[in-house]
Amino acid sequence: MWIKICANTNLDDALMAAELGADAVGFVFAPSKRQVTVEQVAAITPHLPRNVERIGVFTTTSDDEIIQIVGKADLTGVQLHGGHHDAEYISRLGARPGENYVEVIRTASWVVNGDEESDRQAAELLLQLAHHTRVDTRILLDSKVKDELGGTGIAFNWAKARAVIDSDSRLKAHDIILAGGLNPENVADAIRALHPWGVDVASGVEEVPGRKAPERLKRFIEAARAVRL
Template identity: 40%
Template sequence: MWIKICGNTRLEDCVVAAEAGADAVGFIFASGKRLITAQDARAITSELPETLETIGVFTQTNAAQILATAAAAGITGIQLHSAFDPRRAAIIRRQFPKTKGRMRVLQVVHWLTDVSAETQMERFRVECKAIAASGLADALLVDSRTAEASGGTGVTFDWSAAASALQGLSLPVIVAGGLRPENVGPAIEALHPDGVDTSSGVEVSPGVKDHDRVRAFVGVVRG
């Protein structure tokens, strides 16, 4: 089970995540409470072990800008948090080729928390299948989206409905959206994902991690 602790702004939090057994740490290069500059991210990534994956989260749609930020930050993978665009993903893929055992390109698909499952199910299925068929992503990351925010919401989505929509998908699935030590176990039982991702669920405040909660989260998943 792949584990990412996202929304980092401090080296000490990333070190704790690595020591706890997380596979990756994430950095937000998009507007919001956890925004970090490429230069500040580089100061962190340069001090981390090579075995720890470092994933940049982008809502930007310009591939050249994404790649420039990624290079400046020294990150090992890209999480595309905007709508799937095969042309943009193909450009990113060329610079972040598939590497065995590593998550290099993640594509987000949102489950809308303020829309009924019936209303969005077909749209969700079509998006997931298109991403899988493209061969451009290493994994699909399912995150909750509210009317106010597209990530880091701290809000869970309808796991049961999403599980039905994800059945038979030929691509690893990573689950995010409101996960925390108290509910990640039930989320895994409901969705049987290949990985999990948390940010606000292990924080003291936006961008500042609670080290005990990081350890607890990883411990529940590994357990």
């Protein structure tokens, strides 16, 4: 099980996640209570183990600016929220000549307690991402509460998402990452319900926004690793 600890704002938390066995740490460049600058992240990444992925989270940032941030902050991957990044750009970002490979994660947001129409829209977006991006592009499922994308601490309906994934062979070929409302208490149930390739957590392992709780972080990673599907 691939595990990403997201919304890091300081070196201590990022190092702690890596030492506890996380596969990736995330940094939020999008507007958020946990937003960081490229300068902050550039001061953190040189001190992390090189086998730990370093992923930047973006929304409306321009494509050219994202590429600049990837270089300045020494990122190995980008997580893109929103649909304004076209397929050609995704391909260029994932395989830039003469540079290190950049992992790409596309995001589909599922409205919490949504109606049939919002569920249909989420399913449609999920299928579009699967069919219009390279199969090596990872797809992250996250919760949406009103206008908030990510970091909500509230889970969406895993069973509905699982039904969509099971319905499409192209979608099942992608690495699916589950986020949204995960915490040490429910991550095992979430993994059993959705059978994701990976999990992603931010608020579920925090003391306060932007500051991780060591014991919750430890229990989350242990619980996710313990699941056998």
